Amino acid sequence: MIDTVLFYAFALLVLGGGLATITLRNAVHCAIALIVSLLGVAGLYLLQQAEFLFAVQIVLYVGGIMLLFLFVIMLVNLDQAARERQFNRQWVVAVTAVAVVAAEIGYFLWRGKAAFHIAENALSPASALGNTEQIADSLFSEYLLPFEIASLLLLVAVVGSVVMAKKRI
Amino acid sequence: MQAILNSPLFIPLLLTVLIIALVPLVAGYLTLVERKVLADFQVRLGPMRVGPYGLLQPLADALKLFIKEDIIPTDADRALFWFAPMVSTLTSLTGFAVLPFTDKLYIADVNVGLLVISATSSVGILGIILGGWASNSHYSLLGALRSAAQLVSYEVALAFALLSAVMVSGTLSMQGIVKAQLAHGVWGVFANYGFMIVPFAVYLIAATAETNRAPFDLPEAESELVAGFHTEYSGFRWALYFLAEYCNMLVVCSVAVTLFWGGWLRPFPNVAWLEIPLNFAFPLIFFVGTGLACLTLVKRLIDTSQKVVLVVVALGLILTGALLTIPVVNHLMAGLFWFLLKVSAIIYVLVWFRGTFPRFRYDQLMNIGWKIAIPVGMGAVVINAVLGMVGK
Numbered sequence: 001m002i003d004t005v006l007f008y009a010f011a012l013l014v015l016g017g018g019l020a021t022i023t024l025r026n027a028v029h030c031a032i033a034l035i036v037s038l039l040g041v042a043g044l045y046l047l048q049q050a051e052f053l054f055a056v057q058i059v060l061y062v063g064g065i066m067l068l069f070l071f072v073i074m075l076v077n078l079d080q081a082a083r084e085r086q087f088n089r090q091w092v093v094a095v096t097a098v099a100v101v102a103a104e105i106g107y108f109l110w111r112g113k114a115a116f117h118i119a120e121n122a123l124s125p126a127s128a129l130g131n132t133e134q135i136a137d138s139l140f141s142e143y144l145l146p147f148e149i150a151s152l153l154l155l156v157a158v159v160g161s162v163v164m165a166k167k168r169i
Numbered sequence: 170m171q172a173i174l175n176s177p178l179f180i181p182l183l184l185t186v187l188i189i190a191l192v193p194l195v196a197g198y199l200t201l202v203e204r205k206v207l208a209d210f211q212v213r214l215g216p217m218r219v220g221p222y223g224l225l226q227p228l229a230d231a232l233k234l235f236i237k238e239d240i241i242p243t244d245a246d247r248a249l250f251w252f253a254p255m256v257s258t259l260t261s262l263t264g265f266a267v268l269p270f271t272d273k274l275y276i277a278d279v280n281v282g283l284l285v286i287s288a289t290s291s292v293g294i295l296g297i298i299l300g301g302w303a304s305n306s307h308y309s310l311l312g313a314l315r316s317a318a319q320l321v322s323y324e325v326a327l328a329f330a331l332l333s334a335v336m337v338s339g340t341l342s343m344q345g346i347v348k349a350q351l352a353h354g355v356w357g358v359f360a361n362y363g364f365m366i367v368p369f370a371v372y373l374i375a376a377t378a379e380t381n382r383a384p385f386d387l388p389e390a391e392s393e394l395v396a397g398f399h400t401e402y403s404g405f406r407w408a409l410y411f412l413a414e415y416c417n418m419l420v421v422c423s424v425a426v427t428l429f430w431g432g433w434l435r436p437f438p439n440v441a442w443l444e445i446p447l448n449f450a451f452p453l454i455f456f457v458g459t460g461l462a463c464l465t466l467v468k469r470l471i472d473t474s475q476k477v478v479l480v481v482v483a484l485g486l487i488l489t490g491a492l493l494t495i496p497v498v499n500h501l502m503a504g505l506f507w508f509l510l511k512v513s514a515i516i517y518v519l520v521w522f523r524g525t526f527p528r529f530r531y532d533q534l535m536n537i538g539w540k541i542a543i544p545v546g547m548g549a550v551v552i553n554a555v556l557g558m559v560g561k
Contacts, residue, residue: 026246028246028249028299028302029249032249032299035295039292051279051280051281052281052284054281054288055281055284055285055287055288056284058288058291058292059284059287059288059291062288062291062292062295063287063288063290063291063292063294063321063324064291064321064324066295067291067294067295067298067317067320067321068321070295070298070299070302070317071298071314071317071318074298074302074310074313074314075314131280131281132280132281132341
């Protein structure tokens with residue numbers, strides 16, 4: 001019961017935050033709305049008993065990435081951005097495109113509806129290992145290669161940004 | 170009634186209410202301690218007027234902040250201006266939810282407790298940066314930007330220091346970390362042949378920066394930025410920022426105690442015969458001694474009402490010492506006594522820093538963060554990993 005209530009509360013945060021992100025005028029307000037949305041996602045992780053992902057989501061996205069977003073937004077002159085028109089005027093084209101895509105998705109969902117059913121006992125029985133240990137296990141054994149490739153990619157990004165930012169190395 | 174008392178949520182909720190009620194008071198008295206200790210470093214007296222030796226000064230300050238005019242600058246972003254201090258205060262209070270005060274006295278034992286604390290502190294930064302931006306003032310904005318840069322930089326070093334400690338204890342749960350130290354028989358800082366002192370040093374430096382305290386108080390450097398991100402704040406909203414800052418200080422020191430100094434454990438937790446001298450005699454001598462020292466100060470006071478207050482304080486201290494000798498109370502509270510004693514010691518060190526070191530320049534701050542603290546933290550993780558494997 002309380003899980004359901006919490007799920008809808010967090011889902012409301014995610015969707016409301018997402019909507020506010022794209023509709024608000026002020027860029028700082030948009031960033032805050034995005035933060036609310038990300039916090040909602042963190043809550044959903046927690047409901048799925050993925051407590052490690054919950055913490056990492058907040059530390060990385062809210063504490064790291066969104067903070068740097070805000071940092072940049074604050075240095076930008078906002079007045080001009082707020083005065084510009086936010087959406088362009090091709091309403092007809094946009095509505096048509098959205099309607100076509102929605103009809104397409106709806107049709108296929110309707111055709112494949114037999115495949116959907118609510119999973120019973122979806123939550124795996126609580127294992128002796130915590131969520132953190134499970135993630136570490138799969139990350140460093142089964143998915144070691146993708147993990148290392150991702151870390152290499154990040155290293156390249158770091159080196160690249162240093163090279164681009166510094167005139168003399 | 171019985172159903173309420175037996176509910177699993179009863180004790181945590183009671184503790185939550187207690188902490189929310191007590192922490193502002195403790196934070197207020199921390200300011201008094203800080204002012205008194207700094208005054209002592211600088212051969213001054215510090216606050217002396219309100220109450221005996223300034224003992225009631227925090228209450229007067231709190232009253233002043235409550236009734237001060239609340240000014241909102243023109244063209245400020247009003248909603249955010251209201252909202253930002255609350256973010257800071259709420260997140261810093263949330264940190265208390267996972268602190269292990271003793272083995273029985275805690276609100277929640279989450280199995281990612283340490284990560285929850287870093288998550289709350291990283292959300293807390295938002296309060297500072299939004300407050301600085303919403304004020305619509307250059308000083309505030311500069312303070313907020315500095316603070317964001319500083320906190321993001323030092324968070325990395327902090328994470329490395331925490332990682333070393335987590336590797337030694339093998340868990341992220343705050344209760345589990347202390348219990349692991351009990352199992353090892355040594356406090357975390359002496360583990361791995363004493364090498365854990367290096368991550369502790371990194372932690373202390375990074376934590377000082379994370380709590381915006383001198384010598385890393387660039388976000389609120391009063392000589393260059395007026396007051397940094399809270400320049401435009403006044404009255405109760407400013408008090409909320411202040412409260413958040415001191416709460417963060419308490420949380421940071423509690424985490425240091427939990428990870429490195431054995432949490433609620435007494436010194437030599439596995440030596441049984443030290444139970445009586447350390448858990449019974451030491452608190453008794455500590456409280457009664459302090460109470461008697463207070464009594465000797467009474468005759469120097471002139472005002473009668475101040476004398477009464479000081480006598481009451483002294484008797485309260487002596488009574489606390491006496492209560493701690495009752496076996497049942499001692500069993501429950503000895504851990505809390507040690508925890509708070511160690512937290513106070515680290516807070517004293519932070520005040521000592523403030524009284525000793527001059528403020529860093531911005532480039533020095535970044536150099537220390539990125540070129541010293543982070544590499545040392547990384548190296549400490551590697552060396553601790555090797556030492557830990559050798560130890561096994």
